[in-house]
Amino acid sequence: MFDFTKMSKNMGKCVMVSIAICLLMVAVKPSFSLAQLRPNGDISKTINLKVVPAQPPYVNVFLDMAPVNCPITPYIENGYTMVPIRALGESLGATIGWDSKNKVVTYSKGELSLLVTIGTSTINTKDGKILSMPQPACLVNGTTMVPLRLFSEILGYDVAWDDNTRSVYISSPEEPVEIWGFYALGSLNYSSWQDLFGSNYPYTKSPCLAEDMEGIFAGWFFVQEDGTVTAEQNPTGFQKPSGWPSVILEAKRHDVEVYSMYFADHQHSNISAILEEQVLRGKLAKDISIMALEYDGVLIDFEGLGLDPSKADSDMRNFNAFLDELSGLLGDKPMGVAVHPLNSAYKGYDHEYIGQIADFIVLMAYGYEDMSIPTPTAPFDKVDEAVKMEIELVDPQKVILSIPAYGTLYVTAGDRTYLHSRPPAKDGDIKFSDNRVRQMHERGFVPQYLCNYLEWEDLQGRHQAFLEDAVSLKVRLNLTKRYGIKGAAIWRLGYITETVLAPVELVE
Known part of the structure; x- marks a missing residue:
């Protein structure tokens, strides 16, 4: 670990960190859009977020301003954004299980446990409650896709949508x-x-x-x-x-x-x-x-x-x-x-x-x-x-x-x-x-x-x-x-x- 300010000839306590994401978007050049953010305590400076717009029907998904690697690119179907539950869930710290016989996905994090059945638009909780999704869960090339609203309305994550770049911004809790x-x-x-x-x-x-x-x-x-x-x-x-x-x-x-x-x-x-x-x-x-x-x-x-x-x-x-x-x-x-x-x-x-x-x-x-x-x-x-x-x-x-x-x-x-x-x-x-x-x-x-x-x-x-x-x-x-x-x-x-x-x- 060297001091890299210039090129040489030879080459117990925790802090709460959170970032509130976006959306005030303006075009910068054809391949990018720009979101403006500002750090607390410094109102003189704005911070720009450059994003390459996704092509329909696909969408970009960002978690705390960083990409999410998805085996199937998130897309919009019938007006709803569909995302891979395993890729996004594990990025949020959840454990994802799969019952291939009954085609049921389990989403577990802390005391929360959800059962999502392929082909249905309902979710069963560990305590017997039944929750509704706007679009049924489905399999795409072996990957379970669910409506993004599972994470926003049911799991309570802050989710924002930018129509200019077809981008979803998810903020995790502090x-x-x-x-x-x-x-x-x-x-x-x-x-x-x-x-x-x-x-x-x-x-x-x-x-x-x-x-x-x-x-x-x-x-x-x-x-x-x-x-x-x-x-x-x-x-x-x-x-x-x-x-x-x-x-x-x-x-x-x-x-x-x-x-x-x-x-x-x-x-x-x-x-x-x-x-x-x-x-x-x-x-x-x-x-x-x-x-x-x-x-x-x-x-x-x-x-x-x-x-x-x-x-x-x-x-x-x-x-x-x-x-x-x-x-x-x-x-x-x-x-x-x-x-x-x-x-x-x-x-x-x-x-x-x-x-x-x-x-x-x-x-x-x-x-x-x-x-x-x-x-x-x-x-x-x-x-x-x-x-x-x-x-x-x-x-x-x-x-x-x-x-x-x-x-x-x-x-x-x-x-x-x-x-x-x-x-x-x-x-x-x-x-x-x-x-x-x-x-x-x-x-x-x-x-x-x-x-x-x-x-x-x-x-x-x-x-x-x-x-x-x-x-x-x-x-x-x-x-x-x-x-x-x-x-x-x-x-x-x-x-x-x-x-x-x-x-x-x-x-x-």
């Missing part, structure tokens, strides 16, 4: 989200302290983000090539900041847990070689266990394992052996492990075993951007796939989704397109002067990207930016509810906006 933050790689302009405690070091302000956070991962330790651990100045920047004891004291005062984080990779650490040597591996585990004594827990962040397919199996075995040894030395002290997702190029992680031995996993589901093709760092399809693959192997309540507080900016000059930088969320409000911008497409949040998209041209060439802000971070935080996972971790403190936890409301 639920607590456990939030962690990475306290690492800070600087004067991107201060982790300021993001966490609300003021310049060494001062604090209330309210501040620390009041809503479960804990921080203090990225202050780096594993060197010889297997030793340093907290002093080093090429990666993972080192103790000046005044670090104040961070721990203030965190304790705000009831925020502090985990010491240990970073290693191939470029700076040759971590595969260290893990392969039994003596070095054992000494590293012992050193970490000693350094961790003054912290609430440990986060191991050894990146890049298994990039070489020929070493993936050995990396996996050696990392498991290291975690075994470290876990024994730590005793009751919690141990978390940061891992690349299963849909990444890094295959040196035994996710199932790590999920058993670790107290939790931090899933780094970002970094999917291409170096020469304009792409967001964490689009919905990749994040959705990564989390679903992970919770097939690991208890969802052990999975923390790491979310990026930075975007990607591409420049095309002539026939060359390249990744120019990764702008932090707090720098996402890009300003233009008329004399340098020749053409610009309006900024807007794109659900499929889980972030904002902005495009402009100037004398340097064409610029395409995928930008994070308070809205996109809220959408990402809300994904934790969809998957039923432990929580989310923001990479990193120092990058986020002041309004990151403020609710978002429709501009009426």
